[in-house]
Amino acid sequence: MSEFTQFITENMYIVAAVLYVLGVFLKSIPNIPDWTIPFILTAIGIAFGVALIGIPQGILEGVLCAGAAVLVNQMVKQVQKAGK
Numbered sequence: 001m002s003e004f005t006q007f008i009t010e011n012m013y014i015v016a017a018v019l020y021v022l023g024v025f026l027k028s029i030p031n032i033p034d035w036t037i038p039f040i041l042t043a044i045g046i047a048f049g050v051a052l053i054g055i056p057q058g059i060l061e062g063v064l065c066a067g068a069a070v071l072v073n074q075m076v077k078q079v080q081k082a083g084k
Contacts, residue, residue: 007060007061007064008064009053011052011053012049012062012064012065015048015061015065016045016065016066016069019041019044020069020072020073022041022044023041023069023073024073026040026041038066041066041070042066042067044066045063045064045065045069046062046063046066047062048062048065049061049063049065
């Protein structure tokens with residue numbers, strides 16, 4: 001966990017959580033293809049990162065937050081799949 005905290009600042013943790021919830025919401029909209037959701041989350045994560053931190057670091061942290069949100073979503077799906 002300490003490796004994760006080296007790259008994402010504390011004020012961006014909430015962005016990762018928001019992106020996860022937003023991804024779940026986007027998944028429920030039938031007009032949005034599943035393959036576009038990671039791209040949408042990445043763009044929104046970058047926008048939040050730039051707004052909160054600034055350009056160079058905000059872009060990196062926005063991408064990392066989007067990646068964390070997608071990773072958590074996939075982990076939840078795989079655990080649910082294994083339980084069936």
